[in-house]
Amino acid sequence: MAEIKKRIRVTVNGERYEKDVSPAKSLLDFLRTDLNLTGTKEGCGEGECGACSVILNGRLVDSCLILAFEAEGQEIQTIEGISRHDRLHPLQKAFAEKGAAQCGYCTPGMIMAAKYLLDHNPSPTPEQTLTAIAGNLCRCTGYGSIVDAILSAAKER
Amino acid sequence: MKVIGQGLPRVEILEKVTGESVFGADVRLSSPLLFGKILGSPHAHARIKSIDTTKAERLPGVKAVVTAQDLPAVRYGRFVRDEEYFARTKVRLVGDRIAAVAALDEETAEEALRLIKVDYEVLRPVTDALEAMREGAPLIHEEYDRYHAISMMEGRKGNICYHKKTVQGDIERGFQEADRIFEHRFYAPMVHQTYIEPHAVLARVDASGKVTVWVPTQAQFFIRQSVAEIFELPLIKVRVIPTEIGGGFGGKLLPTIEPAAVALARKSGMAVQIVMSRAEDFQVANPRHPCHMRYKTGVKLDGTIVAREVEVVLGTGAYCGIGAVTCQRVEMLAAGPYRIPNVKIDLFCVYANHANCGPYRAPAGPQLAFASESQIDIIARELELDPVEMRLKNAIEEGDTTPASGGPLKSVHAKATLLKVAEAAHWRVKPREKNRGRGIALGYWLVGGYASSAGVKLNEDGTVTVMTGVVDLSGTVTSLGQIVAEVLGVELDDVHVRTADSDFAPHSTISAGSQGLRSMGTATKMAAEEVKKQIMEVAADKLEAETSDLMVEGKRVYVRGSIEKGLSLGQVAQLSLVHKQGPIVSIQSSSHFPNQPAFSAHVTDVEVDPETGGVKILRYVAAQDVGTAINPLSVRGQIQGSVMQGLGQALSEACTFANGKMLNPSFLDYKIFSSLDAPRVEVYLVEHAAEDGPFGAKGIGEPSIIPVPAAVANAVRDAVGVSIFDLPLTAERVLKAIQEKNQRR
Numbered sequence: 094m095a096e097i098k099k100r101i102r103v104t105v106n107g108e109r110y111e112k113d114v115s116p117a118k119s120l121l122d123f124l125r126t127d128l129n130l131t132g133t134k135e136g137c138g139e140g141e142c143g144a145c146s147v148i149l150n151g152r153l154v155d156s157c158l159i160l161a162f163e164a165e166g167q168e169i170q171t172i173e174g175i176s177r178h179d180r181l182h183p184l185q186k187a188f189a190e191k192g193a194a195q196c197g198y199c200t201p202g203m204i205m206a207a208k209y210l211l212d213h214n215p216s217p218t219p220e221q222t223l224t225a226i227a228g229n230l231c232r233c234t235g236y237g238s239i240v241d242a243i244l245s246a247a248k249e250r
Numbered sequence: 251m252k253v254i255g256q257g258l259p260r261v262e263i264l265e266k267v268t269g270e271s272v273f274g275a276d277v278r279l280s281s282p283l284l285f286g287k288i289l290g291s292p293h294a295h296a297r298i299k300s301i302d303t304t305k306a307e308r309l310p311g312v313k314a315v316v317t318a319q320d321l322p323a324v325r326y327g328r329f330v331r332d333e334e335y336f337a338r339t340k341v342r343l344v345g346d347r348i349a350a351v352a353a354l355d356e357e358t359a360e361e362a363l364r365l366i367k368v369d370y371e372v373l374r375p376v377t378d379a380l381e382a383m384r385e386g387a388p389l390i391h392e393e394y395d396r397y398h399a400i401s402m403m404e405g406r407k408g409n410i411c412y413h414k415k416t417v418q419g420d421i422e423r424g425f426q427e428a429d430r431i432f433e434h435r436f437y438a439p440m441v442h443q444t445y446i447e448p449h450a451v452l453a454r455v456d457a458s459g460k461v462t463v464w465v466p467t468q469a470q471f472f473i474r475q476s477v478a479e480i481f482e483l484p485l486i487k488v489r490v491i492p493t494e495i496g497g498g499f500g501g502k503l504l505p506t507i508e509p510a511a512v513a514l515a516r517k518s519g520m521a522v523q524i525v526m527s528r529a530e531d532f533q534v535a536n537p538r539h540p541c542h543m544r545y546k547t548g549v550k551l552d553g554t555i556v557a558r559e560v561e562v563v564l565g566t567g568a569y570c571g572i573g574a575v576t577c578q579r580v581e582m583l584a585a586g587p588y589r590i591p592n593v594k595i596d597l598f599c600v601y602a603n604h605a606n607c608g609p610y611r612a613p614a615g616p617q618l619a620f621a622s623e624s625q626i627d628i629i630a631r632e633l634e635l636d637p638v639e640m641r642l643k644n645a646i647e648e649g650d651t652t653p654a655s656g657g658p659l660k661s662v663h664a665k666a667t668l669l670k671v672a673e674a675a676h677w678r679v680k681p682r683e684k685n686r687g688r689g690i691a692l693g694y695w696l697v698g699g700y701a702s703s704a705g706v707k708l709n710e711d712g713t714v715t716v717m718t719g720v721v722d723l724s725g726t727v728t729s730l731g732q733i734v735a736e737v738l739g740v741e742l743d744d745v746h747v748r749t750a751d752s753d754f755a756p757h758s759t760i761s762a763g764s765q766g767l768r769s770m771g772t773a774t775k776m777a778a779e780e781v782k783k784q785i786m787e788v789a790a791d792k793l794e795a796e797t798s799d800l801m802v803e804g805k806r807v808y809v810r811g812s813i814e815k816g817l818s819l820g821q822v823a824q825l826s827l828v829h830k831q832g833p834i835v836s837i838q839s840s841s842h843f844p845n846q847p848a849f850s851a852h853v854t855d856v857e858v859d860p861e862t863g864g865v866k867i868l869r870y871v872a873a874q875d876v877g878t879a880i881n882p883l884s885v886r887g888q889i890q891g892s893v894m895q896g897l898g899q900a901l902s903e904a905c906t907f908a909n910g911k912m913l914n915p916s917f918l919d920y921k922i923f924s925s926l927d928a929p930r931v932e933v934y935l936v937e938h939a940a941e942d943g944p945f946g947a948k949g950i951g952e953p954s955i956i957p958v959p960a961a962v963a964n965a966v967r968d969a970v971g972v973s974i975f976d977l978p979l980t981a982e983r984v985l986k987a988i989q990e991k992n993q994r995r
Contacts, residue, residue, distance in 0.1 A: 117357070125275075125276075129278065130269075131269070131272070131273075131275075131276040131278070132268070132269020132270070133269070134273065134275075134446075134447070134496070135275065135448075135525075136446040136447065136448070136496075136528070137448075137528040137916065137917050138527060138528060139528065139916055139917070139918070141528075141916060141917035141918050142446055142528075142917055144446055171269070172268065172269035173268070173269050176268060181264075181267070181268070184267075185264075185267040185268060186267075188263075188267045189259045189263040189264065189266075189267050190259055192257070192259070192260075192883040192884070192886070192887045194260075194263060194266045194267055195260075195724065195725070195887055195888070195891065196445070196446075196447070196494075196495060196496050196497040196498075196723065197262075197263075197265075197266030197267075197271055197494065197496070198273060198445070198446045198447040198496025198497060199446045199496075200266050200267060200269075201269045204267065223925045223926055223928075224925075224926065226925045227924050227925050227926045228924075229925075230446060230917060230922060230924060231446070231891075231925075232443075232444055232445055232446055232497050232499070232891070232894075232895065232922065233497060233724075233887070233888075233891040234887055234890060234891050234894075235887075235890035235891045235892075235893060235894035235923075235928060235931050236894070236925045236928045237890055237928070237930050237931060238887055238890070239925075240925070
């Protein structure tokens with residue numbers, strides 16, 4: 094079916110993109126299908142699980158709840174953009190070492206939520222850390238190792 | 251041991267923390283992709299009068315529409331062939347598959363579903379197993395008698411799909427000998443695995459007719475078998491490529507959307523992807539069986555259990571699925587890990603118009619333990635016995651048998667596990683604050699082991715590659731690497747181990763039943779040992795030494811006592827290429843593992859808010875009999891996550907239905923534990939190398955969830971003196987029980 098597409102310009106992980114997207118397309122879908130950045134996951138499509146968390150102009154958002162064209166002119170950071178020159182972000186390193194990723198499906202979103210926390214609060218308490226990831230569901234770890242990883246990354250930075 | 255026992259990060263961890271891992275919905279092909287959608291029945295029970303797909307087929311952008319007419323008329327099912335992939339004449343659950351469409355985009359596929367016209371004659375649904383057993387209940391499978399069933403399927407009648415009675419000793423005399431008899435009824439509702447990755451699949455058919463299926467599955471060989479059976483294809487015409495799996499917990503064992511994707515790919519000639527929505531996944535995947543339980547237990551005044559009669563009614567859903575094997579589990583576990591001379595177990599597997607229940611982490615385990623361990627606690631209180639002492643008095647020991655255990659049990663550490671948790675939790679120093687309480691429960695599970703084969707090869711530079719088809723859920727693949735590294739005297743970094751697909755991996759066990767490592771680890775260890783033998787033979791020739799004088803360690807093989815007289819593994823590998831033996835490689839198989847018990851004992855402290863009934867977990871201590879922990883990081887992590895799932899089942903999770911339609915198919919309304927609800931789970935490992943299992947390892951994943959709901963219920967009883975017999979222990983339920991208790995005063 095012919096549909097009206099809308100041109101958007103966004104910066105994702107420092108790269109500029111210009112794409113025509115359908116007005117109904119979510120930012121999550123845009124990242125995953127148009128840009129092939131499949132690191133960001135869909136767990137529910139309803140903003141309840143946090144697997145699709147990305148940082149949009151400095152805000153932590155559920156990318157499934159945002160339309161792609163709402164991101165027009167904005168900067169987006171995804172899991173693919175947080176390690177620099179093949180050097181892991183301290184959070185990635187800590188998640189690996191502390192066993193904070195088991196199946197790994199919630200991990201990209203979880204790391205983005207943790208990054209947002211550390212960007213705003215470089216030395217969080219365990220309670221603040223639990224609150225910061227409250228919107229990101231994990232069914233494997235029981236959250237303890239995730240909190241340990243975030244606190245350990247905070248010390249590293 | 252050097253590598254065994256190390257809490258090493260998982261071998262695939264860097265892909266996971268960078269977002270590189272390819273999960274079910276992440277597979278991308280160079281050819282264009284169609285989006286598939288499945289039309290499910292809106293009714294829980296109805297006869298299909300007609301299906302008209304013409305309008306859907308004509309919609310621009312639609313490339314294929316399939317119904318039962320497009321598939322061979324195959325009825326399947328492991329125990330009883332009661333299932334057809336697409337419904338032909340009748341639907342038996344909301345979401346029962348009617349048709350599937352593939353279109354250029356998702357919206358078109360959804361619109362096409364709306365254009366399919368189905369005429370139903372709606373029938374009265376029966377959505378609870380007890381109701382379904384009653385005389386005059388609507389029959390869910392009218393033609394049940396004509397279905398093919400395997401010989402174990404006894405007691406089929408009406409909606410009862412399987413009924414078995416097990417008796418040990420003399421149950422009547424047992425109750426006559428008892429000083430006190432206790433009888434209670436319990437209920438555990440359906441709960442869902444809620445892996446964060448919904449079911450997803452991509453299927454393609456090539457020019458030769460070969461089907462390739464990319465899928466996050468726990469059982470690639472089982473999916474291959476199922477697809478081949480449904481489409482009547484030889485196994486070499488089906489290739490299953492397991493992707494990374496975003497959680498399974500049993501929910502990704504049975505085929506769900508794979509055959510639909512295959513049917514659409516065959517009809518359209520294009521690759522087809524289907525991804526379930528969260529709501530679909532809740533409604534039509536295969537959750538945990540709802541379970542009605544009646545426990546009657548006779549005891550002596552000193553707490554000795556003399557008789558136990560258990561009746562379990564398991565709602566299997568619209569189809570038998572794994573209902574019968576879950577019943578076998580019930581038979582093994584219902585009486586609990588106790589020495590009881592007289593036992594009677596009466597179990598029913600019953601059809602109902604709800605989701606086709608399937609395996610979820612310890613099928614039937616947490617439900618049974620909730621009933622059994624709650625009742626033990628009630629008895630201990632009534633007899634004024636310490637709950638730990640009462641369990642210690644009755645717990646099984648080395649060489650004991652339990653119903654259907656398959657003979658005397660080895661590596662039995664029930665008491666050690668109880669004592670460990672009691673010590674770690676400071677059992678005797680009870681919380682004294684008002685509305686606080688402490689509960690204990692003992693979990694019991696029997697782990698078998700299915701057939702597995704694995705390969706190990708020595709590469710030309712002395713590194714090692716493991717060939718396995720086992721899917722990694724909980725770190726199994728990393729543990730396989732550790733096993734090989736240990737045997738061959740190398741580091742984990744010198745070993746490459748990842749899951750290969752069904753065309754290239756030797757037959758592998760399913761990643762379920764807590765037996766993946768026991769089964770696959772044994773085959774892998776055998777293959778590594780054979781490779782070690784070959785290394786020594788090649789080296790012995792070159793070094794002019796006896797193999798019995800050789801040591802393999804530190805990436806070298808050398809003559810014992812003179813470390814300089816040796817070869818690197820790389821030199822051996824290269825020598826072997828021109829040696830009479832040829833390349834060093836081995837594939838080994840294992841099968842037939844006897845049942846091995848695994849115990850978990852949990853203590854939790856809770857606080858109950860008497861105004862709201864809300865239960866807060868203050869502390870959670872888990873001890874588990876793990877044999878040898880090959881990788882303690884994985885073992886602890888798995889136990890912590892398992893406890894959290896159990897806490898959900900204890901306090902907040904339940905699939906609720908009206909007329910067979912799920913009312914809460916979202917994370918908003920189906921509450922799994924978030925970080926704010928989660929206590930820190932303290933884990934204590936009871937390590938006694940097991941009789942068999944690689945390096946003495948035992949199964950981990952399932953025992954850890956079993957005692958959780960019971961431990962919480964027992965802590966609530968201790969806190970506010972009320973017994974809750976239905977899961978979950980929601981605030982409303984607890985408050986109601988408190989109010990009823992206050993009225994009785």
